[in-house]
Amino acid sequence: MTVSITPTGGPGQPDPSPELDELYRGFEKELLVPLWTEIGDLMPAEPRPAAVPHTWRWDALLPLAERAGDLVPVGRGGERRAIALANPGLGGAPYATPTLWAAIQYLRPRENAPEHRHTQNAFRFVVEGEGVWTVVNGDPVAMRRGDFLLTPGWHFHGHHNISDEPMAWLDGLDIPFSHSMGSTFFEFGPDRVSDTSAPDRSRSERLWAHPGLRPVSHTEPLPNSPIAAYRWEHTDAALADQLALEDEGHPGVLEPGHAAVRFTNPSTGGDVMPTIRAEFHRLRAGTATATRREVGSSVWQVFQGTGTARVGEREWRVGRGDLFVVPSWVPLTVTSDGELDLFRFSDTPIFERLNADRVHVEGPHQ
């Protein structure tokens, strides 16, 4: 790989000359690049993310996943039948954003995805279906519509479908971030999941998913949430409660007509994993969110209802299962038709922990 310097014009740039050319050739030979030719790209006034706003349609994704079910085995080596969103701004890489991976994973009836572990943090979100159990460090966790499930970094995990129906779900990970940072470790586990029982609740939930309670046997802060599954019934109830409080004139909603809950680590009150924030949003019929710009990128998936997502200059009608990506600092507004439920995940904890977060909100509901 060689370095190549392209002079730019404009203020503060040196005048072209043979001597300057010679200097630049000297830089190239020594693997050096001047700031003055690069500063416009490297240090813009505001973020200019390479990722672009984009949407992927559930009714296009799901048939391709089903077809992959016919043609692609799931097992050791390939590990997962997962199909990732490739942001068109990111050079063909399987990255939804520069930090986030989002993929549809698909398991046919009775299939088994082998156990492994990796330092990447992962979650699953189920937009429809049931019948698969994910086994996280030996704890079998049922997956059902509306559930949000965790596989934090370096936890062994596999999946198996105990039903006679196929199942598809959304996988979210910080693969792009880990990859560019050079921090990824990976290890194979058993070729088949280590516990094929299919309990209604995971052991993690039985220990940790009691509101405001923690086991006295575990009282230290943990880097990741110990709750393997956040069940839809709780999420739905929390959102309904916020809207009911609003009806009664009490605070709680994020903005008028817009309820939102964050999935948290009960041992700290913070985000579920160090690099990933996950939330659920519910808009009343006919609600428009304030327009919001944030440092950091996010991926949204419609859970139920229909509406309009405006991301920068793009605008799409979206419905159940559709996904869209909001790059860093691109303004987002969501408008609901009827009641609209959306799942969202983002890389915001990275910026907050590094004191690089910034938010700008404008519009009627600021």
Added chain:
Amino acid sequence: MTVSITPTGGPGQPDPSPELDELYRGFEKELLVPLWTEIGDLMPAEPRPAAVPHTWRWDALLPLAERAGDLVPVGRGGERRAIALANPGLGGAPYATPTLWAAIQYLRPRENAPEHRHTQNAFRFVVEGEGVWTVVNGDPVAMRRGDFLLTPGWHFHGHHNISDEPMAWLDGLDIPFSHSMGSTFFEFGPDRVSDTSAPDRSRSERLWAHPGLRPVSHTEPLPNSPIAAYRWEHTDAALADQLALEDEGHPGVLEPGHAAVRFTNPSTGGDVMPTIRAEFHRLRAGTATATRREVGSSVWQVFQGTGTARVGEREWRVGRGDLFVVPSWVPLTVTSDGELDLFRFSDTPIFERLNADRVHVEGPHQ
């Protein structure tokens, strides 16, 4: 008040002499006290708490509270019909331990205890009955058997009984600590509770008591738990889950046969209030806890079942509603007859936050 110096004998002490007497009189005149005469008391090898182990019987307390209901009004000035445990080692002060206040509060049918606020942190625990709502910063909170309810420092609160039955419960506060530290502020609120509605769930629960979820409108750490009531159904389920996990061979219990949950602040994962820890313990039939010594003091109340509490040299048979006090560094063992449920609160967060906590566990279950 004058200072008075009493010479002691023993190693390292000066020989008695008229000159020494004269020196000591000089000290007294200048309000000075030597370390060498006091060190044995001030700096013992291990804590020698002034508080002593003691038990108070529910069947003695409740009739006195009922009789106070007949004779003592509840209203502005007296503020609360609360009767405090006075540890026999603490000079007649209404202190269960040097830091903790524990009292039975009693409201007759339709009575109303006026609103006020104070910097002392407070909670209520309900060993039996229902019908009272406590109103915390305007939010009415139902009180029912098994519930644990918070009134953190500087929150306005009042109580009113909407039923035709009297109700008694346990109040726990850090009054002795605040008083000795000189940190207490107090302010009157309305003479009657500000909201007499009687909802099944408080607004705080509707916003915060969903497992692992928090409202996106409130994402900062809070000094106190925002959950006003921890309901018995959740506590009971969490304890039952721990014992079921033990039956299945999985971790979770504190020690064999001994399930325990801590009430926590969901915005931090830490204790509910800065000075008070609260927990619920369940022992299987025929279980003896390990013997445990802790820096800091605690108060226990039997919720249901019977058993034996051994605190230092004292041992009592205890049953429903009975309270007992464990002074600092005095060893505690609890043994159950049948299944035994106990509520516990302590001042441990003070010591943990000041790096002065110490625990020693011995016995079969260490």
Added chain:
Amino acid sequence: MTVSITPTGGPGQPDPSPELDELYRGFEKELLVPLWTEIGDLMPAEPRPAAVPHTWRWDALLPLAERAGDLVPVGRGGERRAIALANPGLGGAPYATPTLWAAIQYLRPRENAPEHRHTQNAFRFVVEGEGVWTVVNGDPVAMRRGDFLLTPGWHFHGHHNISDEPMAWLDGLDIPFSHSMGSTFFEFGPDRVSDTSAPDRSRSERLWAHPGLRPVSHTEPLPNSPIAAYRWEHTDAALADQLALEDEGHPGVLEPGHAAVRFTNPSTGGDVMPTIRAEFHRLRAGTATATRREVGSSVWQVFQGTGTARVGEREWRVGRGDLFVVPSWVPLTVTSDGELDLFRFSDTPIFERLNADRVHVEGPHQ
């Protein structure tokens, strides 16, 4: 010890009657005390500390310490020739405030105070003299005029005078707090100090007292400052720098004419020890501080210069070596004649860590 209930009159109190008397006798028998008779004392509108403002004069203390040098041995058993300030509001206890111990310690030429350790946190401040080394966990630390020296909890320490002159200094500890909290442990070490070398700088300083630098071998937060001695030359320079910055029109001083530095734990930026804050203050000639009330108590010692201290209703002229006590929430104003230097220590970290701190500032410099 028995409980004794004294009825009070006033609003909200029950009417006297034989039945009420009988009830109160029932309370006493069961070791119970009602809130309604005690609330005025227990829960005042503002702190009513038992400790009172008081001053102790260096020219009265020092001769008594010298005389103790003649009459009282220093060695195992008595441990230290230390003479404590006894606040006249605290019942004759050797307590400067309800949390803080302040004593003059005195060593004759060539004397040796044996090693021990205790959970109480301790420091020394040297208002005059030199020649003593304190040995902290085996590290000999020179003591010289203006130096502030640490002996955090559970660190072994002894003192020895290698000079031909006696030396006196101020000891500050959290003995009263530890004692009332029941958290004190104590252990004897060697009868003579373990290292009698007399280096100019301690090993702790050589590792840690370089501005903004820490050894890569120790990168975790520590509960106590690892710096055993804060030298006068640094304190003096920091104060002089603040006043020079003020002269040049730049921020830095606490208020006009008033420079102040806090001694900190370089591994956290926080206070030197979990229970004790220590600061040095310098007032320009003719400066009056704003009037300040704080929850928590403090002890001040004049290092050099003269001025006036007003503490609540008391006012004293103070000069070199004089000590005075500011109880919780009592307003303090200090006024300088010429330049005035003061050392101060307080229990503020306790309140800050327990979310019970409160400050009110008024006056010209607010």
Added chain:
Amino acid sequence: MTVSITPTGGPGQPDPSPELDELYRGFEKELLVPLWTEIGDLMPAEPRPAAVPHTWRWDALLPLAERAGDLVPVGRGGERRAIALANPGLGGAPYATPTLWAAIQYLRPRENAPEHRHTQNAFRFVVEGEGVWTVVNGDPVAMRRGDFLLTPGWHFHGHHNISDEPMAWLDGLDIPFSHSMGSTFFEFGPDRVSDTSAPDRSRSERLWAHPGLRPVSHTEPLPNSPIAAYRWEHTDAALADQLALEDEGHPGVLEPGHAAVRFTNPSTGGDVMPTIRAEFHRLRAGTATATRREVGSSVWQVFQGTGTARVGEREWRVGRGDLFVVPSWVPLTVTSDGELDLFRFSDTPIFERLNADRVHVEGPHQ
């Protein structure tokens, strides 16, 4: 940009077929990429950083910087005469590692680099020369050999040379990280530095660079170190002290013969800035460090002395001013000829704050 899927062979991969081709074309059309063809690259067993070990020679860099001084103006638009190291593994980008920027900046006599601010965190390290002042938020900071200087994110800063000699130094920033994360903001300040005074010490040092002391006017934790300059005299003394302690048999050095200090934020004890760690290392003559692998990348510059750096499979003789890069998880060993001093900076705080740090040490000094 289009997506293009390349089938791979190997375990777990689907058999080639026209149907599979059709599926892959469907993926491409919908901007989807399967995990199973990418997993080997995305999720390796250990980090496989794109960056490679490389060294840049001071005696090659400096003449090029001098020549740039002749040909390239410094002023608004180009902003800085800075020449960045371009890691040969990173596609020609001006990045030393995937997160870190390292550049030689050069100012001719009397030149002035205009003020601006950006969210990227920056520092300067001076391997030789003096005469330039950097002005950080209006505070002029002298730059001299051995000094380490901070310009945290969003602080205005400019540089001006008040001497008759040119000056070159090392700039370190997190530009690559900010750029890939989409978190960069930039703003122009005055075209010339706002304060051309040339004090010996900056105001930040006068307030903050006193060991273990902080101004009482600033007692909160700060996200960045408030010390604008860490002076060589302090760094040198701290390193010398560690080696002297080792000579005397006391702990302090990182490993035998290897002293090391970390530059810290005195308000927290943590790293100087959220994304950058900076340290200074000194090896005694003839010392070999243990071999160390770390998640995260670092850049080293020799300050004085000569030795050998072995980074993975590469090994170089290095001397004054030479720079070398250690990519993530590549083992590093440094060996000294005579006494060898090295400056080092890394992105480790990013990994520590995100719970993704990992270290492996092996060799004689583990």
